[in-house]
Amino acid sequence: MNSKGLKFTSLMLILVLTMILTVACEQAENEPAGTTETGSESEIAEIKTMTGDELVEQNSGKKKDEVLIIDVRSVEEYKAGHIQHAININVDEIEDRISEIEDYKEKPVILYCNSGKKSGTAAEILVNNGFKDVTNAEGVKEYEYDLVHYDDVRGATFEKLIEENSDIVLVDVRPADQANKEGMISGAINIPFDEIESNLDKLPKDKTIALYCNTGTKSAEVAKLLEDLGYKNIVNATEGVKEYSFKLEK
Structure with missing residues (x-):
């Protein structure tokens, strides 16, 4: 092949390569953001933020039943004072305890x-594990929350606690007629929430008092009352008999 033929062939190769690169670049630019090689969109959710005022509002009345609040600080910090209805899962343990939530x-x-720093880290762990609605709220050092000192636990943890500890006073704080009609957790005594103060003789301060109701709201009120009366070892089930499948006996 003469020199003119070589030049022509080289030019054609350059032209073909240029066209291939141009098409590839256009396809890359048109590829939707956050997609994988297979074209499926990323499902990692955006982490929301929440002010202290918003959290207090969310945590009031029936609204608290719509969410799960997690204190990601250490056990010691949690027991020193935490937001009502919040369970405790340390940020260093949250990935290993995903199954619980x-x-x-x-x-x-x-x-x-x-x-907000550790809770931000925990939030990233949750969204990376497929959680769709995660919010990082204002911290307890940044907002003056009304903190409590008793333990708030979910239904499964509460159930395990009362099964493994015989030295517990288990109290059903629902109305007497409902407790009698629907049954109670085995070993529980019924003291309706509005009769607690007149039945303190049944609640020794040297034992752990475990409380439950329908949704965790009334039992939380009782837990706060007992705390104000000087009780130190109190556990409240944030999920009551209407939310968790406790075995009830009549």
Whole structure:
């Protein structure tokens, strides 16, 4: 092949390569953001933020039943004072304990700590594990929350606690007629929430008092009352008999 033929062939190769690169670049530019090689969109949710005022509002009345609130600080910090209805899962343990809260993957989860840093880390762990509605709330060092000192636990943890500890006074604080009609957890005594103060003789301060109701709201009120009366060892089930499948006996 003469020199003219070589030049022509080289030019054609350059032209073909240029066309291929141009098409590839155009396809890359048109590819939707956040897609994988197979073209499926990324499902990692955006982490929301929440002020202290918003969390207080969310945590009031029936609204608290719509969310799961998690204090990601240490056990010691949690026991020193935490937001009412909040369970405790340390940020360093949250990935290993995903199974405990997996039922909230499609429901709102609110996280908090002291400053928002650790709860932000925990929030990233949750969204990376498929949680769809995760919020990082203002921390307890940044907002003046009304903190409590008793333990708030979910239904499964509460059930395990009363099964493994015989030295517990288990109290059903629902109205007497409802407790009698629907039954109570084995070993429980019934003291309706509005009769607690007249039955303190049944609640020794040297034992752990475990409380439950329908949704965790009235039992939380009783827990706060007992705390104000000087009781130190109190556990409240944030999920009551209407939310968790406790075995009830008549």
